[in-house]
Amino acid sequence: MKLKYLYIILIGCFIIASKNVLAFTHSPETILIGTQYNGAKLHISGDILKDKDVIVEIKGTEKDAHFKQKGKVWGIFWMTVGHLTFKHAPSVYMLYLPSNLSGVVSKLGLGYKNVLSKIEIEPPPDTKYQILADFLKLKEKEGLYHINKNGIRYIQKGNEKKFRCEISIPPKMPPGKYEIVVYNLNNKHQIENIEKDSFEVKLTGFPKFISDMAFNHSLIYGILAVIIAILAGFVMGFIFKDKGGAH
Amino acid sequence: MFHMYLPIAGNSINVFLILGLGGLVGLLSGIFGVGGGFLMTPLLIMFGIPPTVAAASDSNQIVGASTSGTLAHYRLGNVDIKMGILLLIGGIIGGDIGVHIIKVLRALGNADFLINLTYVIMLGFVGTYMFIESLQSLKKSKEQGEEELKETSATPKESFYVKLMNSLPFQTHFEKSGVTMSALMPLILGIFVGILAAIMGVGGGFIMVPVMVYLLRMPMHVVVGTSLFQILFTCINVTIMQAYSNHTVDFVLALCLLLGSTIGAQFGTRISKRLKGDQLKIILATIVLLVMFKMLYSLLAKPSLMLSYAGGH
Numbered sequence: 001m002k003l004k005y006l007y008i009i010l011i012g013c014f015i016i017a018s019k020n021v022l023a024f025t026h027s028p029e030t031i032l033i034g035t036q037y038n039g040a041k042l043h044i045s046g047d048i049l050k051d052k053d054v055i056v057e058i059k060g061t062e063k064d065a066h067f068k069q070k071g072k073v074w075g076i077f078w079m080t081v082g083h084l085t086f087k088h089a090p091s092v093y094m095l096y097l098p099s100n101l102s103g104v105v106s107k108l109g110l111g112y113k114n115v116l117s118k119i120e121i122e123p124p125p126d127t128k129y130q131i132l133a134d135f136l137k138l139k140e141k142e143g144l145y146h147i148n149k150n151g152i153r154y155i156q157k158g159n160e161k162k163f164r165c166e167i168s169i170p171p172k173m174p175p176g177k178y179e180i181v182v183y184n185l186n187n188k189h190q191i192e193n194i195e196k197d198s199f200e201v202k203l204t205g206f207p208k209f210i211s212d213m214a215f216n217h218s219l220i221y222g223i224l225a226v227i228i229a230i231l232a233g234f235v236m237g238f239i240f241k242d243k244g245g246a247h
Numbered sequence: 248m249f250h251m252y253l254p255i256a257g258n259s260i261n262v263f264l265i266l267g268l269g270g271l272v273g274l275l276s277g278i279f280g281v282g283g284g285f286l287m288t289p290l291l292i293m294f295g296i297p298p299t300v301a302a303a304s305d306s307n308q309i310v311g312a313s314t315s316g317t318l319a320h321y322r323l324g325n326v327d328i329k330m331g332i333l334l335l336i337g338g339i340i341g342g343d344i345g346v347h348i349i350k351v352l353r354a355l356g357n358a359d360f361l362i363n364l365t366y367v368i369m370l371g372f373v374g375t376y377m378f379i380e381s382l383q384s385l386k387k388s389k390e391q392g393e394e395e396l397k398e399t400s401a402t403p404k405e406s407f408y409v410k411l412m413n414s415l416p417f418q419t420h421f422e423k424s425g426v427t428m429s430a431l432m433p434l435i436l437g438i439f440v441g442i443l444a445a446i447m448g449v450g451g452g453f454i455m456v457p458v459m460v461y462l463l464r465m466p467m468h469v470v471v472g473t474s475l476f477q478i479l480f481t482c483i484n485v486t487i488m489q490a491y492s493n494h495t496v497d498f499v500l501a502l503c504l505l506l507g508s509t510i511g512a513q514f515g516t517r518i519s520k521r522l523k524g525d526q527l528k529i530i531l532a533t534i535v536l537l538v539m540f541k542m543l544y545s546l547l548a549k550p551s552l553m554l555s556y557a558g559g560h
């Protein structure tokens with residue numbers, strides 16, 4: 001009998017906890033880059049309790065990134081003065097949060113400040129702060145680093161609410177696997193649990209064919225590119241001749 | 248709307264924008280016999296194409312545009328094939344030497360600075376000289392004043408140069424250009440342009456054209472056709488090499504640019520035929536000077552960001 005009560009209590013706890021534990025879905029699973037691709041939208045949604053909040057993070061892999069550093073030469077000319085390698089910098093970093101949480105992001109160990117603090121630069125520059133600021137500007141310009149302070153929408157459903165988030169995938173986001181991290185926050189704005197999933201950006205059709213050729217059959221690709229260009233030049237030449245333009 | 252994904256550049260771009268860019272540069276190419284790389288590459292970078300991909304795909308595009316342009320000029324009798332081949336051989340040898348010079352410069356450090364400074368000085372010198380010279384000859388042909396003939400610049404240098412040209416062996420007659428000189432001249436000048444082009448990372452059309460006009464004394468219209476002929480082969484070499492070793496040729500981008508530029512080159516050739524040699528020179532000189540000022544500005548003005556992507560990653 002006691003065991004029965006224990007089961008009921010456990011099931012009850014599980015039901016309550018399952019409302020805290022977040023289950024989110026995203027669509028599409030894979031973003032396909034076709035001929036007319038110009039970026040895409042990734043939709044993330046899930047159900048949470050009424051008094052909870054969520055923050056959505058998108059992260060790319062941490063690959064070494066190489067940059068040229070500019071500086072003054074002879075006191076007047078602005079030139080490349082050195083090369084820098086950035087380590088532990090995610091290729092993509094996006095953060096979507098509801099409007100009421102913009103103040104607590106860094107306290108939670110999220111956001112740019114947290115990402116930039118983990119980056120190592122080699123060789124270590126004198127002006128690391130300035131260089132990191134420029135790195136951020138460069139990434140933001142490409143749409144690869146992005147914070148949307150009003151990026152989560154809630155729809156109330158009785159004691160629960162549905163969250164929705166629309167992620168803008170910029171055309172410059174390279175093919176690869178990306179991590180989706182959804183943070184579930186309690187009413188004190190503390191992280192209660194974290195759920196992860198991933199999505200893929202993949203080349204398909206003609207872009208995939210070109211990319212495969214360029215990287216796997218580079219010599220044939222180069223020769224074909226030249227032959228097609230020459231043929232196109234000839235075709236144009238003859239079209240114009242037929243119109244009687246050339247004498 | 249009407250966007251196209253460029254798989255090697257890793258970005259998408261408006262189709263009409265590329266067609267327009269191709270058309271504009273093809274037009275210039277057809278008029279002046281320059282590849283247009285000095286104009287196209289910075290424009291492509293401006294529209295979000297990585298610099299290495301922009302330069303390599305542009306050379307693929309120039310193959311098409313210069314085929315179309317060379318064909319049109321060949322029909323008009325403006326291509327001196329003998330001269331073109333000699334310049335080409337020189338250009339290839341010079342290109343190899345230039346690549347080694349760059350390696351040495353990079354090892355010494357500050358290579359980019361030296362390259363850019365050479366660029367500005369060369370463009371400034373060539374542009375100013377062409378501008379003044381063609382302005383003077385335009386004036387002369389209008390007024391036909393006898394007095395102005397005395398003011399011809401650089402006369403003493405030229406006479407020394409003529410002596411040197413005549414004293415060299417292998418004197419050859421170049422029928423299409425209507426000049427007789429040593430076959431070594433185009434070969435040596437080809438090497439010189441090849442070295443500069445390799446160091447600056449450009450096709451060298453806008454150095455080659457003034458060299459043909461002033462040092463090889465070729466008539467302007469033959470210069471344009473022959474320059475295009477020479478550029479065609481240089482860019483075939485560059486495209487294959489870049490595709491093979493650096494994987495930086497975006498064929499989709501090149502093909503779109505090509506569509507625009509081959510049409511542009513055909514119109515350019517017709518415009519070129521209607522303009523006088525001096526008019527052509529003066530417009531080209533203005534463009535060369537504009538590019539020089541743009542480069543000088545980018546050297547002097549503080550960049551908005553102190554960081555940029557290093558190529559080939």
